[in-house]
Amino acid sequence: MSTPAPPVRDPAWSLSRSAIGLWVTEGVIGTLVYGALVAVFVLFVPDGGPVPVLRWLLPTLLAVYAVTAIGVRPRVRFRVHRWEVTGEAVYTLTGWLTRTWTLVPISRIQTVDVTRGVLQQLFGLATVAVLTASSQGTVRVLHLEADVAQRVADDLARRAELVRDEAT
Template sequence: MTAAPFPVREPAWSLPRAAIGLWVTESVISAVLLWLGIGAFLLFVPADAGGPVPVLRWALPLAGLLYAVVAIGVRPWFKHRVYRWEITGEAAYTRTGWLTQTWTLVPISRIQTVDVTRGVLQQLFGLATVAVLTASSQGTVRIWHLEHDVAQRVADDLASRAEQVRDRAT
């Protein structure tokens, strides 16, 4: 008899508020890079060039402004509201995405490796990512932007549980 599958449900924990600051910072950086590209276009492409250039001269700044407003003013707060995670005795759960949402469940028995990584911006905000590697074709499942000490405890707990499951199986 096979065990009943794990229910795909809402994970219990949200990310720390520092994740919002990280996402805002990432969005500001991407908006600045976008505006540099728009500025280069406006500076180096003559206004009297033919084709779609006259339309692009007003459409690109408008699109850049719209991107900045959504990326900086909307997306980080919506992502914070949507992104959730939880570790139970049987599985690690995540829900990610702000337009397309993905629920992921990783049974503890399938975990092969658990890593903690910290990018440069994550370090500035005191955050880290827990990567849960399995033998699945789906690859690595990540629990993004946890407080560094929480990420370390989660990784240690998952590695310990996975080791206990392997010990019982042998």
């Protein structure tokens, strides 16, 4: 007896609101790194160089990057990124420019991991990685609150084990 296919729809749950703070912090760090490179160029490249337009273009591009990376991208990503675990599958919707909708049937799950990067730890977040045997590899549910991530991972691992036991 085959299981009916899950409906194609947007997943129900948003990420933790702390993800916005994490993404803003990543944007600030990126802006500082690029800003240092731009400052070195502007301060140490001679005025009469072959590309004098870069002396004003690079700082302008840096400002555009900063506004996008700090002010726009985190909020758009928060509205777009969604996830859900149902009785049949794990659903994710990711991407702020290119959107990717992924469905992983519980029966395909091989391993479930919880990881916490340095910045995620500062914001109390974790990522649930669902590994399958498919060519798509790992599906990640990013930036859940750490306790929620652990409960989701435990639940998925338990349900995947039950499905494997039923199949044998």
